[in-house]
Amino acid sequence: MKLLDSIQMLKGIGPKKAKLLQKLGIVTLYDLLTYYPRSYEDQSTVTPIAELFVGERATIAGNIMNVVEKQAGRRRMTILTALVGDGTGFAQVTWFNQPFLKTKLKAGRRLFVTGKAAYAYGGRGQMEIAQVQSYALLDEGEDGAEHLGIFPVYGATDGLNQAFFRKAVRTLLDAIDDGDGDGLALSEVLPQGIAERYHLLPRSAAFRAIHFPKDAEELKDARRRLAFEELYLIQCGLLLLKKQARVAQKGVRHLACSTLSRQVFSHLPFRLTDDQASVWQDICRDMESDVPMRRLVQGDVGSGKTVLALLALVKTVENGFQGALMVPTEILARQHYETFTRQLANTGIRVGFLSGHITAKEKRELYERITSHEVDIVIGTHALLQEGVQFASLGLVVTDEQHRFGVAQRSTLEKQGTERLPDVLVMTATPIPRTMTLTVYGDLDVSQVRHLPPGRKPVRTFVRTSDRRPLIYKYVRTQAEAGRQSYVVCPLVEQSDEEDLPSAEEVYDELRYGILRGIPCGLVHGRMKDAEKEAVMQAFYENRIRVLVSTTVIEVGVNVPNATTLVVEHADRFGLAQLHQLRGRIGRGDLASYCILVSDSRTETARERLSILAATQDGFQLAEEDLRLRGPGQFFGARQHGLPDLKIADVLKDTDILLEARQAAQETLGRQENLSFVRPILASHYKEQFEHITDV
Ligand code: ADP
Ligand code: MG
Numbered sequence: 001m002k003l004l005d006s007i008q009m010l011k012g013i014g015p016k017k018a019k020l021l022q023k024l025g026i027v028t029l030y031d032l033l034t035y036y037p038r039s040y041e042d043q044s045t046v047t048p049i050a051e052l053f054v055g056e057r058a059t060i061a062g063n064i065m066n067v068v069e070k071q072a073g074r075r076r077m078t079i080l081t082a083l084v085g086d087g088t089g090f091a092q093v094t095w096f097n098q099p100f101l102k103t104k105l106k107a108g109r110r111l112f113v114t115g116k117a118a119y120a121y122g123g124r125g126q127m128e129i130a131q132v133q134s135y136a137l138l139d140e141g142e143d144g145a146e147h148l149g150i151f152p153v154y155g156a157t158d159g160l161n162q163a164f165f166r167k168a169v170r171t172l173l174d175a176i177d178d179g180d181g182d183g184l185a186l187s188e189v190l191p192q193g194i195a196e197r198y199h200l201l202p203r204s205a206a207f208r209a210i211h212f213p214k215d216a217e218e219l220k221d222a223r224r225r226l227a228f229e230e231l232y233l234i235q236c237g238l239l240l241l242k243k244q245a246r247v248a249q250k251g252v253r254h255l256a257c258s259t260l261s262r263q264v265f266s267h268l269p270f271r272l273t274d275d276q277a278s279v280w281q282d283i284c285r286d287m288e289s290d291v292p293m294r295r296l297v298q299g300d301v302g303s304g305k306t307v308l309a310l311l312a313l314v315k316t317v318e319n320g321f322q323g324a325l326m327v328p329t330e331i332l333a334r335q336h337y338e339t340f341t342r343q344l345a346n347t348g349i350r351v352g353f354l355s356g357h358i359t360a361k362e363k364r365e366l367y368e369r370i371t372s373h374e375v376d377i378v379i380g381t382h383a384l385l386q387e388g389v390q391f392a393s394l395g396l397v398v399t400d401e402q403h404r405f406g407v408a409q410r411s412t413l414e415k416q417g418t419e420r421l422p423d424v425l426v427m428t429a430t431p432i433p434r435t436m437t438l439t440v441y442g443d444l445d446v447s448q449v450r451h452l453p454p455g456r457k458p459v460r461t462f463v464r465t466s467d468r469r470p471l472i473y474k475y476v477r478t479q480a481e482a483g484r485q486s487y488v489v490c491p492l493v494e495q496s497d498e499e500d501l502p503s504a505e506e507v508y509d510e511l512r513y514g515i516l517r518g519i520p521c522g523l524v525h526g527r528m529k530d531a532e533k534e535a536v537m538q539a540f541y542e543n544r545i546r547v548l549v550s551t552t553v554i555e556v557g558v559n560v561p562n563a564t565t566l567v568v569e570h571a572d573r574f575g576l577a578q579l580h581q582l583r584g585r586i587g588r589g590d591l592a593s594y595c596i597l598v599s600d601s602r603t604e605t606a607r608e609r610l611s612i613l614a615a616t617q618d619g620f621q622l623a624e625e626d627l628r629l630r631g632p633g634q635f636f637g638a639r640q641h642g643l644p645d646l647k648i649a650d651v652l653k654d655t656d657i658l659l660e661a662r663q664a665a666q667e668t669l670g671r672q673e674n675l676s677f678v679r680p681i682l683a684s685h686y687k688e689q690f691e692h693i694t695d696v
Contacts, residue, residue, distance in 0.1 A: 001175065001184050003030040011171055020159045029184070032172055033207055035165075036226075036648050037152030041133065043114050044149050044215065049089035052117040052127050059114040060129065061144065062086030067105045078102075084111055091127040092120050093135070110138040112147045134162075150213045169211050176204055189229050189681050191674035194664050201225040210648075227649035227657050228664075233685055235658075235665035236678050242294060242444075243669060251292030252321060252395045252420045257284065260318040261311065263347060268307065270453065276304055279447040283312050286423065286445075287396070293423035298430075299449030300619040301584025302456070305427045306559075308449075309398045310340060312425055317349050317376045321395025321422075325379045330355050330530060331537055331553060332400070337379045338541070339559075344377075354380030354389070357530040363388070394422045429584065430577065430623060459587035461595040461614040463571070463607075472567055472596050473515045479565050480519045480546035486565035487585055488549045491573040493525045502569045508549040516547055525551040552578065554585060561589030571597035572606035579613055580622050 001009050007026055008018050026032050047058040062084040070079045078099040084091050093113050095101055113135040120128035136147040154165040175184045186204050188195075195202065201209065206225040213219035257265075272280060279297055286293035299305045313323040325340075327333045337353045344351060352366050352375040369375040373392035378384065426444060464472060476486045488511070490504040508523040522536045522545035533553075539545040541560060548554070548563075552574070566586045571579060579597070587593040597610050612625050649657065668674040 001029070003033070003184060003186065004028050007032055010168060010175075013168065017160065017164075020157060024155065024157055024160075029172060032168060034647055035154065035169075036210055038155045039153045040213070040219070041114065041151045041153055043112075043134070043147070043151055046112075046148065049084075049086050049091050049127055051088070052091070054117055054119060057114065057116050057133070059112060059148070060084065060086060060091060061110070061112050062091070064105060064107050064109050064111055065090070066107050067102075069102065080105060082111070084113070089127060091117075091129055093129045093132060095132060104137055110142075110144065112136045112138070112144055150215065150219065152211050173208050173211065176207070189233065189678075189685075190664075191668055191671075191677045194232075194668075195225075198228065198660055198664060200228055203229075223648065224657060227654050228661050230646060230649045231654070231658050231661035232664055233678070233682055235662045236668055237682050237686060239665055239669050240679075240682075250290045250420050252287075252316075252319075252422055253290040254287040254315055254319045254321075254395070254423075256288060257315060258318060260347060260349075261315055264311065264314045264343065267343065272307070273304065273449075273451060273453050275299075275449045275451050276308060276453075279308060279449055280311060282445075282447045283308065283425065284315070287312065287315060290420070292421040293396075293425065294444050295424070296426045296428065296444040296446045297449065298428055298446060300452065301429045301581055302452055302588055303429075303449040304453050305400070305429070305449060306336065306339065309336075309400065309425065309427060310343060312396055312398060312423075313340075313377050314344070314347075314349065316395035316423070319395060321393050322370070322373060322375070322391050323377045323396040323398070324384055324391070324394065325377065325398045325400065326384045327379070327381060327400040329553065330357065330381055331524075331533065331558060333379055333381050334534060334537065335541075335558060336400070340377065340379060349377060350375045352378045352380075354378055354383050355530070356381060356383045396423045396425065398425045398427065400427045429581065429619070455590045456587055457590065457592045458617055459566075459583055459593045459595050461583065461597065463597045463599060463610045463614055466598055466600050469598065470515065472598070473511060475594075476547060476565055476567065477516055477519060480516070483543070483546075483562075484565070484591065485540065485543060485545075485560060485563040486547045486567065487554060487563060487582075488547060488567045488569065489554070489582055490549065490551060490569045493527050493551055501573065504549050504551050507569060511547065511549065519547060520545050521547045521549060523549050524553060526553050552582065554582070558585055559588060560585070562591075563588070564591045564593045566593075566595045568595070568597050570599060571610060572599040572601035572603075576609050576613060576622050576625060577619075579610075580619055583613075 005028060006018070007013055007021055007029060008015065010029065010032070013021070021027070021032070024035070026035055043059045045059065046061045049060055049062065052058055052060070063086070065083040065085050067083075068081045070081070071077065072079055077097050080095045080098065080101055082093050082105050084093055093111070093115070095105075113129055113132060115129040115132040118128045118130040120126040134151070136144065138144050138147075152166060152169070153162060156162060156165065172184075176186050186207070188203055190200070190203075194200070200206075201221050201224075203225070206222040209218045209222035210226055213222060279299075283293070283295065283297075286295055297305055297308060309325055313325060316323040325336060327336060333353065333355055337351065340351050350369075352369060354363070354366055358366070366375070366378075367388045367390070370378060371390045371392055378389075383389075476488070479486055488507060490507050491501050492503040493505065504523060504525050508521065512519075512521040520539075522540055524533055524536045524540075528536075536545065536548070537558075540548050543562060563586050566583060568574065568579065568582060574582070583595045586595060597613065599606065599610060601607065609625075613622065616622060668678055
């Protein structure tokens with residue numbers, strides 16, 4: 001039996017159970033071994049009945065004094081109540097609808113039972129174990145020691161209960177080699193020396209203890225060991241990616257900026273801020289060396305990242321290469337395309353636009369122009385990753401709003417460099433806390449644009465209930481009459497049966513036939529045809545539309561400095577980071593701007609979130625709050641980062657383990673024998689993510 005064998009190799013698991021397990025992603029024995037408990041039940045201490053606290057969960061041990069059976073309800077449900085005594089008091093324990101227990105619950109038998117303590121009949125003195133969580137009936141001569149301890153609670157599913165999981169995992173753990181070589185081999189994944197140096201439990205002990213810990217201490221050690229190895233392997237992968245890019249293949253080498261760059265530079269409508277200038281220096285330094293650039297530019301919404309992309313792309317073109325700018329939405333791609341064409345007019349630089357929705361003919365023509373180098377800069381969506389896109393000479397890849405693309409996607413384009421790897425610049429408005437930067441962007445160097453361009457008036461943010469909507473929209477109306485523009489964002493496109501939320505379509509009709517009658521309004525959402533979407537956005541850019549009702553399609557990057565008001569309907573429906581992104585649509589010029597969050601939600605967290613947003617403009621602080629309130633999964637959205645899902649490590653809380661694991665990974669990379677040890681492990685654990693790592 002090997003760890004990667006089918007789960008059916010395990011005693012007691014046939015095709016039927018295997019099918020249920022598969023739904024939980026458990027296919028191999030190893031999957032089961034790493035199906036870590038979701039939580040634990042602490043049954044390590046027995047509480048005397050006299051010391052039970054009402055409302056608290058506890059384990060009692062005693063003898064059954066008598067058993068009463070009742071039938072209740074129309075269905076004649078069996079109710080069994082045992083009176084248990086332990087010398088300090090008596091407690092009633094009740095089981096519903098388990099008639100088979102009748103033959104087992106016998107006076108005189110010893111019983112362990114865990115549940116919530118309550119007063120029987122609502123009176124003092126007589127206790128009751130309500131909501132029995134688990135119980136064990138002891139046989140003659142048993143002391144019951146194995147029923148005491150900390151027990152795992154697994155994410156179960158219909159047909160597979162806790163008892164099943166506990167038994168299956170125990171059988172598996174028992175099959176694991178105890179050192180005599182005849183069991184299931186559990187190979188080490190950490191190179192020699194690391195476990196000792198970082199005081200980690202042996203692997204087999206950690207697996208045993210994560211499922212069946214002796215005590216809280218052992219559980220903590222087990223978690224640390226397993227989280228360490230998980231983070232360590234990912235760090236090795238990321239560092240190898242980085243090293244591979246640096247060592248195996250030279251990068252495109254750019255020369256210092258000359259005429260074309262200077263021309264574009266001098267035509268910018270503003271001067272770079274100090275932060276922008278310093279990031280631009282980082283970028284130039286990277287681009288001018290033949291080590292491939294892999295740089296992440298972090299900067300809050302509106303901090304002015306686009307111009308950095310523009311300058312970098314011009315630089316690559318000036319050096320005779322092509323550049324690609326990849327963005328996550330069609331609207332944003334279109335907007336960048338317009339900005340670039342405008343700013344590059346009279347430079348001779350040819351810009352192309354690619355999205356999944358241009359006609360087949362246009363696409364074919366563009367592909368040809370890309371391959372024959374008749375276009376210098378291509379701006380587009382994921383469509384840039386399609387096979388037909390073959391650059392003649394790719395010098396730079398920029399991805400904007402990076403958290404929406406994965407590591408793997410990034411490298412698809414990078415591989416297009418022919419002899420030399422193209423430089424890579426990644427831009428994100430998500431101010432990621434340090435732990436996250438290291439896990440998610442461990443293979444990148446980081447530059448930050450910390451301050452917004454001068455002259456920005458902070459956006460003032462208000463939280464209002466929906467009974468104020470007439471006033472809010474009256475304000476939107478006066479703004480429109482004064483030539484200013486507004487966004488109105490709704491959580492849904494159209495009316496849904498399940499949820500009673502304002503849809504974009506409804507709000508659009510309500511406004512244009514109602515309070516905003518006579519004001520040019522527009523509607524844009526993800527389900528519209530691209531041509532329609534584009535026409536509406538164009539009209540909004542040109543101020544032919546004053547009020548744009550939309551879903552979150554405008555969330556990223558859209559830049560209309562004349563827009564001064566943002567109304568978010570049902571604001572509690574959105575995440576903090578998302579609301580902050582949305583708010584980034586206004587306050588882009590020097591006009592005073594207002595963000596109004598409409599919400600009737602009364603839940604504590606919803607109110608807390610919205611008030612945090614009203615209180616701060618600092619994206620970094622908001623990101624941390626969002627993480628705290630919603631957890632990392634929600635924050636990034638499932639799998640958006642393209643890295644392996646973490647099974648046990650917690651990107652928020654395990655900073656210390658992460659830093660140690662990163663250090664260990666760095667040490668590993670410096671030692672050939674350790675590297676040779678880790679590489680195959682990495683390949684087998686994380687094939688998808690790190691398979692493009694070649695020998696370095
Ligand atoms: P983001 O970082 O969110 O992508 P943008 O690049 O869209 O931000 O820039 C936001 C706005 O700030 C744009 O209107 C842009 O022209 C303007 N901007 C960028 N840099 C400067 C600067 N140094 N001085 C003044 N305005 C600037
Ligand atoms: Mg941007």
